[in-house]
Each structure stands twice: as structure tokens, then as C-alpha cells.
Amino acid sequence: MLKNYSAGPITWDIKSQLQGRPAHEAIALLLAWANITSVVSAADYTTKLHVIQEREFQKAQPLPGVEKLLLDLKSAKTGRTGEKIHIALATSSHKHHFDIKTAHLDDLFSVFEPHLRVLGDDPRIPKGRGKPNPDIYLVALNAINESLGEGEKEIKPEECLVFEDGIPGVVAGRRAGMRVVWVPHAGLAAQYKGREEEVLAGRGEEAHTDVEQLGVVGDGRGEQLVTLERFPYGKYGIVVKD
Template sequence: MDSVKKSEMTLTVTASFPPVRACIFDMDGLLINTEDMYTLCANNILEKYGRPPIPWSIKAKLMGVPGSSTGEVFHSWAQLPISREQYDQEQKEQQMLHFPHCKPLPGVEELLLTLTSANNVNGDKVHIALASSSIKENFQLKVSKLENQKLFNAFLEHRRVLGDDPRLQKGRGKPAPDIFLMALKTINDSLSEGESPITPEECLVFEDSVPGVEAARRAKMRVVWVPHAGLATEYRGLEQKVLAGRIGLVPIGDEHQLGEVDDGWGTHLPSLENFPYRNFGIYV
């Protein structure tokens, strides 16, 4: 196994992996800047009630955790003089106001455009799917801008799996692997005649959150972790543990599903700009 240093990241390349045939994308904080919007919405409410802005030490515990923005960790820290129900209502009002202004993150447009016509080194078409914990109502708000509608046209309608998809078991959000396995199923169910089913080992997941990386590892898929700069700072020195899925932010058991530190299944990148396709057997 060869390790190649690139700025602060380590890209681990190993010949034991098959070329990638499917790329599965998270959305929030990976494709569009919704994490900054979530922070803005929370901070506007905190400021209204004389509370300080949410620090990354707290936000890092919320990212990628379903329902965490109105959960115990946040409210124990925030100590707001309002009920959780009122906070939830005010948060929804803020989101209605700000979500339509989400923007694509650096490198996203080029990456999706490239992958829609890419093959791997074996000549197999590379397929893409979306696996986002966002519920449909929020998803539609976030992609309502024409620029974002065009961006998400890269994902076929039947290859989008959202957090409230009825095919997903309730209570099995990330870090459980279900959403990524369902996304793979949507691809396999719509392959062209002559294409063999894609295995989890032939999938590459793109994630920004720590629970999302863990979900990918539990699904037995390779993963690219592209954290927000603030989140990356919180996990400095723990990158390989994150890539192994072994942070345990939301314990769900079944630790046999997790990876091992430095096993080569994960890659840490600062952004999606200048994506290293060849490291994953993708030909462009």
C-alpha cells in the first residue's frame, strides 16, 4: 500500500480495490453550503435571546445527526429562555427564509458534470446517486434556486434517496448504512441491459459529516470525507479514526461493520476541487 502526501491529507491508494462504478453523494455541507445556513439560522435565534453564537465544539456534535439541532446537546448548551417547541418553530421560519439562498460548494459543479459522462478503467459507466438525510420539504427549499435545480439535475429522480423516503426504516438514519445501501439499490434496479449489479466495494461515498463517513463504512463502501474547515479543525489528529468510522458520535452497536485505522478505505480531502479520479479507477 502506497501513501501519497497531498497538503495536509493522506491519499491512500491500494490495488486491492476494484475500480469505482458508482458514486453516492450526501448533500448538506458537501454539495451545497447548507451547514453555513444551519449555523446562520441557529445564530439568528441565539442572538435574539441574548445567547452567544454556536461554537464548533458544539456544532461538531450535531452535524450529520438527525434531529440534533433541536436535541439535548444543543439545548443543554444554548440554555434558551423558550421551549424546544418554540425554538423548533423559529428555526423552521429561519430555514424558510435562508435555505433558498444555498450555493454550490467549490468543485461540485465540475465534479458532477464530469462523473455524468465518466467510465472507469474497465470501461464500465460510472453511475451517481444522492443519499441525503434532508426531508423532501427541506430538500425542495434548498434546491429551489435555478442554479441549484440545474446542479441536481445530474441526479436522476429515481436515484435520489431522502431522509423521509418511505423505503427507509424509521430510526435508521446515519450512522446506520441503510440510506447508502438503498441508494445503491436504486442504481442496480435501473442498470442498462448487460451491466452486472454493482457491489458495495465498487461504490464511493462522498460525505462531509462524521456519522456519514461511519454510515459509508458500515455499508462496506469506500468514502471521501470533505469536512467543513471548522469541523476539520475539531477533528485534527483524528482523521484516520474518522475515516475508519470509529469516532462513535452516535453509538448504534454492530461494531463489526466498522473499518480499521489506515485500512485505505477512506480519503480526506479539503474540497471537491481538482478531484483525483485516477485514485479510484475513474477515467475522465
């Protein structure tokens, strides 16, 4: 797309700021970075981009280890009290794009109950409060708590574990008061080499506001993994069936 306007190619320094953001915010950032706001409007760029996305999103596949992780968590218990592990989805993708990305992955996404799928255009998220704001994760937690069975105790933010690939999402998770597992693309990991602890504390590129809500570098509430294969459940007090 950028090549059509004699711009680009996209690099990880800007890609890192776009991942996980609401689409309209990401496109505005991209066009400003590419210095083509006077050549193409965000609306026109979005329309043309959607044509490509409609085709490419149908090819989406889960990262290694994701399928087993979700199936394991579906029936997992806490090691300390034997309580059920509850899982929810929190994605910036709007429903239309989410449906395209996942229509061929029904079995994988069936682990998320419909009311525990929080999408980017979910009315439960206040307008303009997408990632890196914490709202989407707090909405997901609230949805879980509202669905708890009789006798189950309300889950607190500090008891939650967020899985993220993008920097804005890590910031959102930390600002929500949750622990975060960061599984970045190799290109993104290279971009932040030497700054991993800063990212895991939620102090990456998107951490210029509400600093007091973020974690402390080295506080142990964030972990970076190369893959979700062989996930260390015991480290997080999770017991899965053999």
C-alpha cells in the first residue's frame, strides 16, 4: 500500500506502535510516519487497505503452541485452591475483521464463550479507550466476574495473566494491573533488544501517559517468551490435565 504512494517500506520502529491499536488510530499514525497525509486521506487509505485485508486475513493461522495452550487452559485449575481457570479474549480487531480472521478457525476460538469475547468495537469499551489504555482488559475481567458460578470468588486484576504480542497491548495489560506474557515477533524483539525489562514493565513506546499506573522495571510481573510451546504452567500456579 505504501509503495503506491512512493513511501515505505514499513519498519519495526513504526510497526511496534501500530500493533494492537484500534485501526483508525494505527492508520493515522502510519500515514503521518510515512509523510503522506497530504497525498491520501485516512478514509481512502482504509478503504483500499480493506480490500487487501479481506483476502489476507483469511490466511491467518495461530502461532505455535497457541492451540494447545487454549485447550489446556479450558480445563485447567489453580494449583493452590483447585479453582477453575477462566479465559477471555481481548482484541482490538473489530467484529468484521475478527470474523474474517477466525472463520476458518472455529474450533480454536470456540474456547471463548461469546460474552467473553471483547472486540475492538465492543460497546462495553468507552469510545477512544482502545489499547494502550487498560479498558479492554478490565472489560474482559468484568465479563468473567459477571459469569462466575455460585460460590466462585471474584477475580482481581493482579490475579490475571495477559498474553500479548504487541507493545500497546503490554502497556494496556500492565496499566490494568495484570501480569503479562509477551511473545513478540522476532523483528519486534530485535527492535527492543536491550530494553526488554522496560517493555515488560509497560514502559515501552506507548507509555508516555499515566506513568504512575505502570509497573516497575524488574518487578517480575512480566515475562518474555520466544514461543508459547511448552508453556510453564507451574510457574503461574496453573495445573493442567495430563
